[in-house]
Amino acid sequence: MTPAALADLVRTTAVHVLSTRGLDTTALPAAVTIERPRNPEHGDYATNLALQSAKRLGLSPRELAGWLAEALAETDAIAAAEVAGPGFLNLRLAADAQGDIVRAALQAGDDYGRGEALAGRSINLEFVSANPTGPIHLGGTRWAAVGDALGRILAAQGAQVTREYYFNDAGAQIDRFVRSLIAAAKGEPAPEDGYGGAYIADIAAEVLRREPSALSLPGAERHEAFRRIGVGLMFDEIKRSLHEFGTDFDVYFHENSLHTSGAVSRAVEQLKESGALYHADGAWWLRSTEYGDDKDRVVIKSDGQPAYIAGDIAYFQDKRGRGFDLCIYMLGADHHGYIGRLKAAAAAFGDDPDSVEVLIGQMVNLVKDGKPVRMSKRAGTVVTLEDLVDAVGVDAARYSMIRSSVDSSLDVDLDLFSKRSNENPVFYVQYAHARLASMARNAAELGIDLGDVADADLGLLTHDREGELIRTIGEFPAVVATAAELREPHRLARYLESLASAYHKWYDTCRALPQGDEPVTPLNIARLHLNNAARQVLANGLGLLGVTAPERM
RNA sequence: GCCCCCGUAGCUCAGCGGAGAGAGCGAAGGACUUCUAAUCCUUUGGUCGCAGGUUCGAGUCCUGCCGGGGGCACCA
Numbered sequence: 001m002t003p004a005a006l007a008d009l010v011r012t013t014a015v016h017v018l019s020t021r022g023l024d025t026t027a028l029p030a031a032v033t034i035e036r037p038r039n040p041e042h043g044d045y046a047t048n049l050a051l052q053s054a055k056r057l058g059l060s061p062r063e064l065a066g067w068l069a070e071a072l073a074e075t076d077a078i079a080a081a082e083v084a085g086p087g088f089l090n091l092r093l094a095a096d097a098q099g100d101i102v103r104a105a106l107q108a109g110d111d112y113g114r115g116e117a118l119a120g121r122s123i124n125l126e127f128v129s130a131n132p133t134g135p136i137h138l139g140g141t142r143w144a145a146v147g148d149a150l151g152r153i154l155a156a157q158g159a160q161v162t163r164e165y166y167f168n169d170a171g172a173q174i175d176r177f178v179r180s181l182i183a184a185a186k187g188e189p190a191p192e193d194g195y196g197g198a199y200i201a202d203i204a205a206e207v208l209r210r211e212p213s214a215l216s217l218p219g220a221e222r223h224e225a226f227r228r229i230g231v232g233l234m235f236d237e238i239k240r241s242l243h244e245f246g247t248d249f250d251v252y253f254h255e256n257s258l259h260t261s262g263a264v265s266r267a268v269e270q271l272k273e274s275g276a277l278y279h280a281d282g283a284w285w286l287r288s289t290e291y292g293d294d295k296d297r298v299v300i301k302s303d304g305q306p307a308y309i310a311g312d313i314a315y316f317q318d319k320r321g322r323g324f325d326l327c328i329y330m331l332g333a334d335h336h337g338y339i340g341r342l343k344a345a346a347a348a349f350g351d352d353p354d355s356v357e358v359l360i361g362q363m364v365n366l367v368k369d370g371k372p373v374r375m376s377k378r379a380g381t382v383v384t385l386e387d388l389v390d391a392v393g394v395d396a397a398r399y400s401m402i403r404s405s406v407d408s409s410l411d412v413d414l415d416l417f418s419k420r421s422n423e424n425p426v427f428y429v430q431y432a433h434a435r436l437a438s439m440a441r442n443a444a445e446l447g448i449d450l451g452d453v454a455d456a457d458l459g460l461l462t463h464d465r466e467g468e469l470i471r472t473i474g475e476f477p478a479v480v481a482t483a484a485e486l487r488e489p490h491r492l493a494r495y496l497e498s499l500a501s502a503y504h505k506w507y508d509t510c511r512a513l514p515q516g517d518e519p520v521t522p523l524n525i526a527r528l529h530l531n532n533a534a535r536q537v538l539a540n541g542l543g544l545l546g547v548t549a550p551e552r553m
Numbered sequence: 554g555c556c557c558c559c560g561u562a563g564c565u566c567a568g569c570g571g572a573g574a575g576a577g578c579g580a581a582g583g584a585c586u587u588c589u590a591a592u593c594c595u596u597u598g599g600u601c602g603c604a605g606g607u608u609c610g611a612g613u614c615c616u617g618c619c620g621g622g623g624g625c626a627c628c629a
Contacts, residue, residue: 039572048571051609061609085572086609131629173629283627294556294625301627308629333623336557362558363623404566407558409622411565422591423578431591439588446588486569494567497576508584508593515587531588553591 001077001097002104003045003474007032009078010047010089013071018057021067027056036471040464043080043090044098044471050087061087098467099458099526101474105533106453113480113540119158124319125151127330128242129166132234133177133195136241136385137375138364138412139332144385145401145546146361147330148247149489152544157484162324164251166315169231170259171308177234178227181207185215185226197382203233241386246394246546258314264306267314268299276348286313291347293340312338313345320351328487330359333409359487361406368414383412391417392424395547399426402545403493425497426547429538432500434553435507436535442513443528448520453529460526465509469502469534476537480544489545496541503534 001009011032018025029052037046050065057064062083069081069089077097084090105112127147130140147163155161168174180194184204190196207214207229214225235252242248258264268284271277277284282302286309289296299310319327327346331338339360343353366373366383375382388397403425404410443450450456461470479495482488512527514520539549 033571035571037572038575042572046572051571055609088572090572168629171629176629281627285627298627303627305627307627311629333558336624338624339557360557360623365622408566409559413565425577427591428577431589435589435592442588482569488569490567491569494576497567501576504592505594507588511588513588553589 001093001100003034003478005100006045006077006091006093007034007047009075010034010049010068010072010091013075014049014053014068017067017071023057027053029053036475037090042084042088043082043092044467045091045093046084047089047091048087050083050089054087065089094459095462095467096459098470099456099461101470102458102461102530102533103453105473105476105536106529109536110540112536113156113476113544115157115477115481115484117157117481117484118154121159121326122162122324123154123159124162124164124322124324124327125154125330126164126166126328127151128247129168130238131168131173132231132238133173134197134234135199136238138366138383138385138388141245141385141388141397142364142401142406142410143330143332143361144242144245144247145398146406146489149398149402149492149545150328150330150487152546153480153484153489153492156480156544159484162251162322163249164253164319165249167235167252167254167256168311169235169254170256170311174227174231178223178230181226181230182215182222199237203230206233241384241389244394245385245389246398253315253318255311255315258311258318259306263318264310264314267317268306268310270317271299271313271348274348274350286341286344286348288341288344291340291344291353293344297341297344309341309345312342313348316342316345316356317349320346320349324355326355326357328357328359330361333360333362336360357487359406362409364410364412366414367411373414383414383417387417388412395430396424396426399429399493399545399547400424402489403497405488405490425493427553428504429496429500429542430548430550431553432503433535433538433542433549434551436503436531436538437551439507439512439528439531440535443531446513446520448513448524448528450525450528450532456526456529457522458526458529460523461530463506463510465502465506466527466530469499469506469530472499472502473533473537476541480541492541492544496538496545499534499537499541503538506530 011028014028015025032047032049034045034047037043050061050068054061054064065083065087069083072078072081072091077094078091079094080092082090125147127143128140130136136144151161151163176194180190180200181204183190183194184201185208190200207226210229211225214222217225268277277286277299283298284300285296286299287296297309298307299313301307329342339358342358343356346356347353366375475495479492483491510527512524512531514524542549
């Protein structure tokens with residue numbers, strides 16, 4: 001019996017108990033909460049249903065819980081039901097019923113953990129969106145890993161997800177980038193406000209290789225040549241490193257295209273007509289304060305040029321035109337001020353501000369010997385996505401970025417880049433998968449025929465550690481659903497660690513394969529099914545994080 | 554000044570209102586002739602920043618303080 005089925009059983013039973021006593025069944029919550037108590041003495045599962053409902057029924061929680069316990073104990077699937085504490089109802093499943101979780105996981109296979117909570121929703125998920133003026137830094141690496149995992153998780157809940165990267169390839173930053181390239185091509189130092197990393201010289205050299213006459217072109221043409229080729233090279237570089245990181249996007253959107261296509265002007269005109277913009281001090285302002293922003297924002301500057309937000313507005317309109325009913329933006333904490341204006345942009349077009357969801361992630365800091373190290377281009381302490389991958393590999397890099405909440409700032413230790421370390425919990429999880437795969441291989445080599453899981457006697461899985469492992473497997477669908485609902489992929493990573501732990505402990509205690517010449521027993525078969533179920537969940541979970549599930553380590 | 558995030562074991566961090574608060578790392582000691590020891594088992598370790606409030610019940614929700622980080626442009 002899966003937790004979801006148990007919740008249904010408890011509710012059905014409660015409805016029955018109340019109605020036979022002539023009590024109001026509407027006092028019951030729509031969904032019954034089933035949790036796994038920390039303390040094993042409190043049963044396999046517990047529900048606070050009686051605590052929640054007793055007051056509305058004018059009963060004492062313990063009295064209500066007692067009635068429920070009595071009725072539930074009649075059920076075959078429930079081995080024990082008892083009232084505890086202020087009115088908790090602690091439940092133990094019959095081993096046979098618990099085995100259904102193993103069946104559910106094996107029968108669903110790759111689909112185990114998928115849900116329908118977001119079925120029919122079309123979601124635009126924008127993340128990374130780092131400026132094309134340099135390689136992806138550690139901050140962008142975090143969003144690449146978390147955003148990609150979130151995209152997978154949302155899709156697993158049935159959403160149609162479009163992953164999108166917004167290139168800010170218009171405006172002053174690009175100018176600085178281009179001037180830096182030209183300076184490097186001439187062998188001059190970077191401009192005061194320019195970029196000075198080694199990659200600038202590399203790109204400048206590549207521009208000259210492709211367009212040997214670039215430097216001798218007249219001013220504007222020269223600038224354009226370096227812009228066109230240089231920015232293109234930077235795009236390719238960014239896409240390539242993200243691809244190698246396991247993160248691909250459906251749409252790479254170029255801000256510049258909004259300006260050249262006239263989308264920005266059209267959006268601005270539309271908002272002028274609707275009154276969302278007003279003219280003051282020679283500029284056009286968005287009434288963003290009406291939508292929760294702390295001040296109105298200039299959209300068209302007094303020199304007639306669009307401000308940065310003009311691109312955001314046109315971009316939102318473009319997304320809206322593509323039919324998304326939810327636009328998620330993942331931004332760094334240094335962009336927290338954007339929330340109000342992005343929602344204002346939506347509201348200005350008459351959309352529900354809730355169709356814009358801004359996820360703010362905290363910064364990534366470099367640490368050495370416990371002390372913070374400032375990332376500085378001049379000091380050469382800028383760490384890029386590629387640096388991290390070169391040092392620890394894609395799996396470990398992704399995993400370490402995903403496993404903590406984005407609400408917490410993340411410290412990356414520079415020692416990672418000099419010391420080889422297996423401390424990353426990703427190896428613990430992957431090792432569990434490799435062990436599982438190994439056991440399945442051994443079983444195959446022994447010629448053990450597992451048969452259909454439907455026919456196996458999973459009621460033989462009665463060891464404490466077996467129960468623990470099975471119930472952990474049973475949690476998986478709810479964990480994925482919660483991670484999607486809260487947009488928190490780290491919950492899935494933490495869950496996989498607990499699953500790996502339950503697996504390793506089980507492995508240590510419960511031998512699955514027959515030894516020597518022993519005959520294959522039904523218990524061997526049941527345990528091998530459990531092994532395969534755990535393997536399935538680890539593989540599904542790691543897949544949702546974009547981390548590989550190795551067959552061997 | 555205003556806004557957002559954080560404050561939990563020596564360190565890094567989990568803990569979407571539930572019952573002696575958890576993991577990893579660190580420290581001390583154990584377990585491999587048998588399915589992978591990248592594992593497992595002991596032990597060590599805590600005023601959950603402080604003070605109020607809501608609740609049958611608060612690390613979790615609310616308010617106010619105190620620390621740390623980030624943000625408050627006709628820059629992008």
